[in-house]
């Protein structure tokens with residue numbers, strides 16, 4: 001087993017004491033030098049526009065002084081910002097930036113490409129395609145076949161998934177409705193809604209539907225209420241629209257999606273969670289059968305790799321197994337989207353020298369992310385890139401397809417030269433793509449590189465937990481922790497949950513007021529998380545008398561915890577901060 005301090009190339013970060021200052025200064029200087037050199041070298045015969053008599057007049061020198069003062073004020077303001085780069089910060093899913101990400105972001109920022117189209121971004125779009133291929137390979141997609149793009153974050157990437165799901169379903173249903181109305185055969189709604197592109201193409205070549213008539217059968221192109229009525233008539237069963245199956249611990253981006261896409265929150269069917277807080281696969285199967293019986297097409301099944309609350313990883317592998325079995329047994333081609341906004345980068349760990357930091361089931365789940373149809377991943381979380389940087393990935397061009405507004409209805413646009421019509425966002429920066437591109441080219445996403453950094457963060461969570469468990473038995477950890485997030489409550493032996501919840505909230509306040517370390521709080525709620533709450537109460541011998549479990553939450557994603565000097569000093573200090581907090585609360 002490698003020694004702790006060997007865990008990965010963490011010298012790629014600025015350093016909590018600005019250890020890499022001279023390196024950062026020289027690269028920033030090189031970036032600025034190159035930018036000016038590039039500008040000067042471009043169309044060198046063109047005239048200058050701002051003469052010295054304008055730049056250096058007494059009047060403008062005053063303007064420059066005013067600018068310097070305002071800039072100094074801005075810098076002073078930002079000095080009061082939370083120092084999230086410090087390992088003492090374990091509050092939310094943000095920490096240090098890697099230097100390759102910072103250099104890449106800054107370089108692209110100065111050139112300011114707009115990746116909305118190749119016309120305005122002939123280099124930025126290529127960098128984006130290459131960076132997407134790197135991320136695709138990392139999560140287990142074939143990088144040559146995979147498609148995707150960078151978004152402003154995980155929320156929009158999840159929206160991209162729903163948008164495509166809606167487009168796909170609409171194409172299949174419109175065709176099936178048109179055929180049913182023409183032939184007078186009964187529409188098998190659920191089968192039609194999950195026919196797959198292969199069957200779609202087959203039916204198109206058999207029936208040759210005119211594009212204009214298909215448009216009139218489309219709920220996206222036409223009037224949805226009217227189409228729903230026609231589907232009801234053709235299928236002999238009232239049609240109430242599609243559903244999306246999401247685990248009960250879903251990120252609130254899924255509720256926003258319901259809102260934005262006008263699906264109605266009812267259309268987001270919650271899948272049960274097991275006692276360890278992960279998606280319950282037998283419940284997923286029940287819900288799918290229920291949807292079939294109710295004639296509600298399934299837009300997508302979502303599983304989460306790294307939940308926002310507790311960092312749990314759903315059994316992506318068994319979800320894939322179930323969906324494959326249903327396809328074989330019943331012909332349902334059901335879309336599987338993995339929301340790996342937080343945990344996607346953990347896919348760099350399995351198969352490498354540090355994989356034992358993850359449990360076998362988490363490793364198996366992460367290995368299966370590449371079996372999904374589409375994936376959300378957030379480089380601005382565990383990719384250590386600046387905001388705003390998320391990504392949407394699809395396994396291939398077919399899966400990436402979405403409506404292009406001016407294209408003929410039957411033409412399924414694959415990755416066109418321009419992405420503008422295939423992204424929810426219009427103008428898009430190249431900075432996030434450049435940050436990921438440079439990260440891939442330097443640190444690299446191999447298990448012994450990026451995987452080593454992230455394994456170090458998981459180990460940091462374990463080290464913290466072991467130290468606290470030994471020193472402070474009244475701290476009750478939520479078990480098992482799948483990644484680098486530790487959640488815990490404060491409770492005396494046999495204490496009632498309701499009272500422990502109050503004490504935990506007070507401990508959070510006390511630790512925050514002391515200001516030495518920063519944690520966050522989260523609450524598990526019944527009925528969705530009932531099994532997990534009951535398991536926590538039983539494991540720690542607490543009286544289970546409340547509808548919620550209040551938890552303190554430490555996100556140990558900071559790369560510096562794997563440094564022996566940091567953990568030897570700060571872990572005991574962290575334990576002491578908690579001890580003083582507990583004394584202040586006085587359980």
Ligand SMILES: *Cc1c(COP(=O)(O)O)cnc(C)c1O
Nearest residue numbers: 153154155251253308339341342
């Ligand atoms: C963070 C997160 C999101 C949303 O991502 P943003 O980048 O904040 O928009 C979605 N899903 C999960 C599981 C997340 O952790």
